[in-house]
Amino acid sequence: MKQQFLAFSALLLCITCSVDTQAQQKTAFHIGVKGGANFTKTSTESSSLEGKYGFGYQAGIMTRFDVGSLYVQGEALFNKRKASYDIKEGGSAKLTWNAIDIPVVVGYKIIKNDDMNLRVFAGGVYSYAFNNSLSASQNFQDGFKKFDKSNIGITGGLGMDYKNFTVDLRYETGLSNISKDFKSKPHGFSLGIGYFLF
Numbered sequence: 001m002k003q004q005f006l007a008f009s010a011l012l013l014c015i016t017c018s019v020d021t022q023a024q025q026k027t028a029f030h031i032g033v034k035g036g037a038n039f040t041k042t043s044t045e046s047s048s049l050e051g052k053y054g055f056g057y058q059a060g061i062m063t064r065f066d067v068g069s070l071y072v073q074g075e076a077l078f079n080k081r082k083a084s085y086d087i088k089e090g091g092s093a094k095l096t097w098n099a100i101d102i103p104v105v106v107g108y109k110i111i112k113n114d115d116m117n118l119r120v121f122a123g124g125v126y127s128y129a130f131n132n133s134l135s136a137s138q139n140f141q142d143g144f145k146k147f148d149k150s151n152i153g154i155t156g157g158l159g160m161d162y163k164n165f166t167v168d169l170r171y172e173t174g175l176s177n178i179s180k181d182f183k184s185k186p187h188g189f190s191l192g193i194g195y196f197l198f
Helices: 002-025 138-142
Strands: 028-043 049-067 070-087 092-112 116-135 150-162 165-174 185-196
Touching (some): 028 070, 028 165, 070 185, 092 150, 116 165, 150 185
Antiparallel strands (some): 028 049, 028 185, 070 092, 092 116, 116 150, 165 185
């Protein structure tokens, strides 16, 4: 009877350890907040315009699913974007707009330990623009009356985690035009700093 009890206890211990190991290997879900800066420029096919980078900011929330060294991260970010142009005939123009960006990326942790991760990632971005304004001559402003609200893009970059803190440096480029007349596509860099609440 004593041997049966010991065997049953050992079996329960093995099952408990196995379940605990599997639980640790399951997908981990995290949610956090994020903010940072963006540097945006819009390309154009017009030979009379030269685009320049403008400084803006971003803030929002993020979620992450960890599966070993792989992860999937989604975000909902408010972006204040700015870009400027030099007009070859003389003068300049400034374009500003707000956007809700929803990037979803897949990443890989090159270095992974309990306190620090070094990551690479790439994915897609959906952006909805609103409250756009342009300071320029009337002829130039007419070209942006057909400002496209929806924009699809791709993104990629490097990131680092230290405990609950995270830092991302990413490049993003638009696949669709924000101005049908000038065929302008936004692209730029962003530096984001976040904190995972759990």
